[in-house]
Amino acid sequence: xxxxxxxxxDSVTQNEQSHKPLINGxxxxxxxxxxxxxxxxxxxxxxxPSPYNLVHSSDKTGSVGSIDSxxxxxIPLRRSARLSSKSSSYNVVENVGSRRKRKNVxxxxxxxxxxIEKESGGSKDDVIDVRDSNGYDREDTLNVQxxxxxxxxxxDICFLSSESVQECDLGNKTLSLRSGKKLLKPEIENVxxxxxxxxxQKDEKETEEGNSDTVVHEATQVTESLTFEAxxxxxxxxxDGEKTRKRFSTEDKQKGVMVDDDSKEPGLEKKINISDAEExxxxxxxxxxxxxxxxxxxxxxxxxxxxxxERFKSVARENASKFAYFSPQEEVPLEDxxxxxxxxxxxxxxxxxxxxxxxxxxxxxxxxxxxxxKTNTSQQNSLTSNKLPLTVPLIWVPKVxxxxxxxxxxxxxxxxxxxxxxxxxxxxxxxxESVPDxxxxxxxxxxxxTRKMNHHFLNxxxxxxxxxxxxxxxxxxxxxxxxxxxxNTDTSKLTVLQLDQCGRCLPDYVLFSTxxxxxxxxxxxxxxxxxxxLSDSGLNTLVTxxxxxxxxxxxxxxxxxxxxxxxxxxxxxxxxxxxYIDECFGLxxxxxxxxxxxxxxxxxxxxxxxxxxxxxxxxQLVNIRGKNMKELILxxxxxxxxxxxxxxxxxxxxxxxxxxxxxxxxxxxxxxxxANGCREIQTMKFCRNSFxxxxxxxxxxxxxxxxxxxxxxxxNKVGNHTALSLAKxxxxxxxxxxxxxxxxxxxxxxxxxxxxxxxxxxxxxxxxQINDVFLDGHSNEMVKVIGLKGSQILKNIELPYLLPLxxxxxx
Amino acid sequence: MKKEDTVKxxxxxxxxxxxxxxxxxVSQTIRNxxxxxxxxxETERQEVRFPEISTTILEKICQYFYWSLQYASGKxxxxxxxxxLTLELMMAANYLHT
Numbered sequence: 074x075x076x077x078x079x080x081x082x083d084s085v086t087q088n089e090q091s092h093k094p095l096i097n098g099x100x101x102x103x104x105x106x107x108x109x110x111x112x113x114x115x116x117x118x119x120x121x122p123s124p125y126n127l128v129h130s131s132d133k134t135g136s137v138g139s140i141d142s143x144x145x146x147x148i149p150l151r152r153s154a155r156l157s158s159k160s161s162s163y164n165v166v167e168n169v170g171s172r173r174k175r176k177n178v179x180x181x182x183x184x185x186x187x188x189i190e191k192e193s194g195g196s197k198d199d200v201i202d203v204r205d206s207n208g209y210d211r212e213d214t215l216n217v218q219x220x221x222x223x224x225x226x227x228x229d230i231c232f233l234s235s236e237s238v239q240e241c242d243l244g245n246k247t248l249s250l251r252s253g254k255k256l257l258k259p260e261i262e263n264v265x266x267x268x269x270x271x272x273x274q275k276d277e278k279e280t281e282e283g284n285s286d287t288v289v290h291e292a293t294q295v296t297e298s299l300t301f302e303a304x305x306x307x308x309x310x311x312x313d314g315e316k317t318r319k320r321f322s323t324e325d326k327q328k329g330v331m332v333d334d335d336s337k338e339p340g341l342e343k344k345i346n347i348s349d350a351e352e353x354x355x356x357x358x359x360x361x362x363x364x365x366x367x368x369x370x371x372x373x374x375x376x377x378x379x380x381x382x383e384r385f386k387s388v389a390r391e392n393a394s395k396f397a398y399f400s401p402q403e404e405v406p407l408e409d410x411x412x413x414x415x416x417x418x419x420x421x422x423x424x425x426x427x428x429x430x431x432x433x434x435x436x437x438x439x440x441x442x443x444x445x446x447k448t449n450t451s452q453q454n455s456l457t458s459n460k461l462p463l464t465v466p467l468i469w470v471p472k473v474x475x476x477x478x479x480x481x482x483x484x485x486x487x488x489x490x491x492x493x494x495x496x497x498x499x500x501x502x503x504x505x506e507s508v509p510d511x512x513x514x515x516x517x518x519x520x521x522x523t524r525k526m527n528h529h530f531l532n533x534x535x536x537x538x539x540x541x542x543x544x545x546x547x548x549x550x551x552x553x554x555x556x557x558x559x560x561n562t563d564t565s566k567l568t569v570l571q572l573d574q575c576g577r578c579l580p581d582y583v584l585f586s587t588x589x590x591x592x593x594x595x596x597x598x599x600x601x602x603x604x605x606x607l608s609d610s611g612l613n614t615l616v617t618x619x620x621x622x623x624x625x626x627x628x629x630x631x632x633x634x635x636x637x638x639x640x641x642x643x644x645x646x647x648x649x650x651x652x653y654i655d656e657c658f659g660l661x662x663x664x665x666x667x668x669x670x671x672x673x674x675x676x677x678x679x680x681x682x683x684x685x686x687x688x689x690x691x692x693q694l695v696n697i698r699g700k701n702m703k704e705l706i707l708x709x710x711x712x713x714x715x716x717x718x719x720x721x722x723x724x725x726x727x728x729x730x731x732x733x734x735x736x737x738x739x740x741x742x743x744x745x746x747x748a749n750g751c752r753e754i755q756t757m758k759f760c761r762n763s764f765x766x767x768x769x770x771x772x773x774x775x776x777x778x779x780x781x782x783x784x785x786x787x788x789n790k791v792g793n794h795t796a797l798s799l800a801k802x803x804x805x806x807x808x809x810x811x812x813x814x815x816x817x818x819x820x821x822x823x824x825x826x827x828x829x830x831x832x833x834x835x836x837x838x839x840x841x842q843i844n845d846v847f848l849d850g851h852s853n854e855m856v857k858v859i860g861l862k863g864s865q866i867l868k869n870i871e872l873p874y875l876l877p878l879x880x881x882x883x884x
Numbered sequence: 885m886k887k888e889d890t891v892k893x894x895x896x897x898x899x900x901x902x903x904x905x906x907x908x909x910v911s912q913t914i915r916n917x918x919x920x921x922x923x924x925x926e927t928e929r930q931e932v933r934f935p936e937i938s939t940t941i942l943e944k945i946c947q948y949f950y951w952s953l954q955y956a957s958g959k960x961x962x963x964x965x966x967x968x969l970t971l972e973l974m975m976a977a978n979y980l981h982t
Contacts, residue, residue, distance in 0.1 A: 484955035487948050487982050491974035494965055501967060508971065512978055 432748035435771035439794055443767070467793045469824040471850020488512075492519055499525055505533045510541045521546040528554045535562040541877075543571040550578040559587040567593060569877050571600040571626075580606035584614055593619040598877045600626035602653075609637035616644045623878055624651035628679070633657050635664040642668035650878060651677035655706065658683070662690040670697050676880050679706035681732065686710040691717040699724030703880045708734035708758070718743035722750025729753055729880065734760035734786075741768035748775040758784040766816070770794035777802030784810035786836075796821035800828035807831050812838035812860060819847040826851045836860045891918060892931035895942040900931075907949035912981035937976050944973055945980065952982075 495502060496519045505513060513534060520526040526549055534542050535558050547555075555578040570593075572579065579601065596619040601607060607630050616622065622645055627633060638660060642649070649672050654660060662685040669675065675698050680686050691713065695702060702725045707713060713736050721728065728751040733739060739762055747754065754776060769791060773780070780803050785791050791814045799806070806829045811817055822843055826832060832853060837843055838860035848858065858864060891908045893901045909915045917926045926932050934942060944965070951963045965973060 484952040487945070487977035487980075488974055490963060490965060491970045491977060494967060494970045495974065498967055498970075502971065505971075508975060509978070512974060 430745075430749040431752075431775035432745040432771060435748065435774035436745075436767065438774055439767045439771045439798075442794070442797070467796060467818075467820050467824060469820040469827070471819075471823055471846060492516060496520055496523055496525055499527060499530050502530070502533060504536070506537060514541070514543045517544055524549070528558070531558050532561075535559075538563045538566045540566050541569040542567065543569060545571070545573050547572050547575040547578055550575065552578045552580070552583050555579070556583060556587050559591065562591070564591045564593050564596070566595055568595050569598040570596060571598075572604075573600055573602040573626075575601060576603050576605035579604050579611075581608055581611035581614075584611045589614045589618050591618065594621060597621055598624045600624075600653075601630065602626055602628040604630050605632065608632040609634055609640070612637045613640050616641055620644070621648070623648055624677075625649065626651075626653040627657060628653050629656045630654075631656075631658050634659045635661055635668070638665045639668040642671040646671040647673055650674050650881065653677070653679040653706075655679045655681040655683065655708075660685070662686045666690055666693060669694055672698070674701055676701055676878075677704040677706075678702070679704075679732075681706050681708035681710060681734075683710055684712065687712040688714055688716045688720075692720040695720050695724040699726075701727070703727055704730040704756075706730075706732040707736065708732045708760070710736065711738075714738040715740055715742045715746070719746045722746035725751060727753060730756035732756075732758040733762060734758055734784075736762060739764070741765055744768045744772045748772045752776055753779055755779050756782040758782075758786075759788050760784065760786040762788055764788055764790065766790045766792040766794045770798040773798035773802050779805065781805050781831075782808040784808075785814055786810050786838075787813040789813070789815065792816040793818075793821055796825050799825045803829050805831050808834040808836075810836040811840065812836050814840065815842060817843070819843055819850070823847045823851045826853045826856055829853075830855075832856045834859065890930070892929075893942060893946065894931060894933045895937055895939040896935050897939050899939045899942070901942060901946050903946050903949060905930075907946070907953055910949045910952045910982055911945075914980065934976075937979075938972070941969065941972050941976050944969060945976060945982070948977075948982070 492515060495516060499520060508516075517526070517530070517534065520530060521544065526544070526546065528550070531544070531550070531554070534544075539562070544550075555575075584607070599615070599619065599622060601615075604611075604627070607627075609632075612627070612630075612633060625641070625645075633654075638654065652669075652672065652675060654665075660683060662680065662683060669678070670693075678694075686707070687710075691707070699721070705721065705725070705728065707717070715738070718733075718739060719742075721731070723746075731747070731751070731754060733743070741764055744764055745768070748771065757780060769785070769788070773795065777798060783799075783803070783806060785795070791811070793816075796817065799809075803809075803825075809825070809829070809832060811822065817840065819842070822835075822837070822840075823846075826835060826847075830853065833855055835856050835858045837858060840861070843861060848861070889905050890902050891905050891914070893903065893908065893914075895901070905918075908918070914932060917924070917932055918930065920927060937945070948963060951961070954961070
């Protein structure tokens with residue numbers, strides 16, 4: 074404590090621009106007590122321990138001791154605080170966080186609280202100024218006076234927290250704010266923090282001047298939304314900065330709102346406690362921010378607060394652009410009108426969670442799971458989750474290696490053997506008569522894959538009166554050959570014609586000269602993916618000569634325009650059930666919207682990789698056509714947000730399959746909507762979405778039962794929660810893709826595989842953390858693991874035989 | 885071989901192939917036929933008729949059964965198939981789920 078005083082604190086006067094003499098001349102910064110202290114005290118402040126010690130001492134001695142510590146710790150921060158408002162906001166934010174963390178003693182809280190009380194006036198300014206950006210050199214207002222012990226204490230706490238921020242930057246584990254995100258020392262700390270939180274908040278409440286629950290709640294909401302970003306952001310610093318900045322502006326706005334509410338202490342506490350109990354661990358961060366908010370408000374004076382509000386807002390606005398965070402999710406918050414947009418969104422998430430519905434129930438389950446795990450001993454946590462930031466203990470015992478080390482290799486089936494021989498000797502096959510379609514398709518597929526497909530075999534396929542011709546890859550086929558073959562084909566019974574990748578052989582004129590002369594009355598299913606030379610007129614012709622089409626696949630037909638689709642829907646409006654127009658870059662979503670609406674029985678729609686697809690399009694489409702919709706493929710439509718998913722969930726009750734790959738703007742809210750609205754989903758494809766582990770787990774809890782195929786490719790946050798939920802609920806799951814989910818441990822995957830007994834295919838590309846512990850330890854004999862070292866890929870991916878129409882009969 | 889361990893597979897021409905039960909069980913179809921609950925002639929008499937599978941093919945299939953058991957127990961050899969049989973064999977194998 075004495076050390077503290079050594080600081081030349083003649084600058085104790087508050088609210089003055091008195092620049093304290095810099096002891097360290099190397100920096101031209103607003104002199105702060107912290108700085109000066111640094112010069113006097115040894116700069117060797119360890120991150121966590123010193124603040125603790127210091128705080129502890131401060132407890133005893135009042136603010137004095139704390140000042141010392143804080144100043145010491147503050148030093149690095151001060152610098153940054155000066156330079157950017159961001160860091161200054163850090164100060165504020167981190168303040169509470171670090172303070173909470175460090176203050177294990179309530180007395181310290183009391184001290185600060187009382188100090189805050191005392192400080193009614195200028196101290197507020199001081200603190201505020203500290204947070205100001207460059208222009209304000211008010212750090213001098215740091216009152217280091219003995220008299221202003223408490224204020225300093227609180228102020229210092231700001232620094233303390235800022236230090237902790239920096240510590241975080243350095244990978245310190247103890248910052249609660251960070252820990253909320255990173256959780257290097259997970260549960261215990263946070264538990265402690267939570268406990269501290271309540272009493273602290275209580276105190277804060279007393280000292281606050283009419284801060285209402287509203288503010289806190291709003292702040293919570295805001296920060297909640299921000300925490301999503303925070304969660305995914307690796308550059309936590311920026312997140313924090315933005316978070317707090319954001320919070321400021323919103324908070325500022327809220328300030329006007331929260332007028333004279335008495336601080337309902339129990340109410341607030343309850344709210345906070347509830348939020349603690351309910352929310353994710355990140356909520357701790359929210360609480361931190363809340364506390365910061367509370368603290369600052371307590372310190373600020375009413376008149377100065379308005380002024381400062383303006384300042385903060387302007388600061389936030391100024392600096393928002395500086396911190397160009399690239400997450401698309403954050404785009405909204407960074408705009409000026411963000412507040413309006415932001416609040417409704419956060420509110421909606423709150424609604425999502427609070428609204429009684431399967432998703433919120435599920436979320437609660439997940440959180441209880443988490444809460445229970447938190448109270449477990451750290452030992453257990455460390456056992457199961459050494460590297461994972463936040464885990465729920467997951468127990469899986471791999472089976473003991475059998476004594477007989479003989480690897481039971483399943484012999485290749487006779488069909489496979491035959492197939493491979495036939496594929497080798499294509500030209501020796503003289504006829505495919507009486508070969509059932511299933512086998513024909515499999516053989517064709519194998520030939521295409523091994524590039525042994527040729528004209529001869531095509532003729533075989535087309536001979537007789539074929540009912541189905543499915544060729545996955547027609548790139549070897551020339552126009553001439555195609556013309557010859559089709560001329561000789563009896564297409565009267567043809568129901569399915571698949572000529573994918575036929576760009577080379579199917580320009581418009583070939584179509585005119587061949588298919589248009591053939592009666593294809595029975596044709597229900599045609600696929601011309603990759604027909605890059607097919608234009609609107611060719612399509613028109615096709616539709617004219619195949620009036621019974623129920624399913625059209627025109628993916629990657631880049632010459633098609635909206636006119637073609639409009640014509641298509643005019644002719645096939647009443648009967649078309651499946652339409653694939655993915656990657657057709659010539660199509661504009663809004664222009665074809667009326668055409669799509671005309672398709673009365675549309676069940677399957679794929680508009681993936683189309684940049685013009687936006688929320689409005691989806692909303693309007695599903696409003697009218699959602700009742701029958703069974704499959705929606707919306708991958709790679711970058712403009713889609715949660716609003717689309719909301720619309721889908723509300724309007725498509727029978728949805729069986731949805732593909733949301735690469736939709737970066739989606740948040741956990743989408744999962745909530747889906748869980749509440751679409752209860753029948755069997756195929757779910759995610760890729761590179763930023764959903765949290767808990768949200769996916771909650772979705773599985775609510776709707777995991779019918780799920781048959783799930784892809785969580787590159788959904789990085791997937792972890793133990795998801796594993797537990799899968800094991801519990803996904804009993805029908807047949808195919809699971811966990812590629813690039815680096816948080817999945819051997820135990821987690823083992824648990825999934827041993828519990829999901831229907832599982833046949835498991836993809837683990839990029840999961841180098843999975844090794845023999847899992848491979849040898851799981852007891853599911855049916856499952857094929859693809860993607861780890863040495864696993865064959867093509868061989869194990871067998872396309873199922875699809876009926877002509879996916880979801881209904883062709884008749 | 886005891887009678888209880890064997891099953892009889894009868895081809896289209898009437899040839900009867902008596903093989904191990906384990907071998908026959910390689911085929912999922914045969915397994916279901918022989919073990920299905922109910923009073924089926926197959927279960928009772930432990931024999932199955934295949935009116936659409938010719939003798940040569942059925943013989944090859946039986947050979948495959950034994951080869952498959954051998955493979956699973958560790959001895960991995962090659963199963964040779966005459967090319968002219970391939971197509972029919974594939975169809976029969978498809979029917980037998982093997």
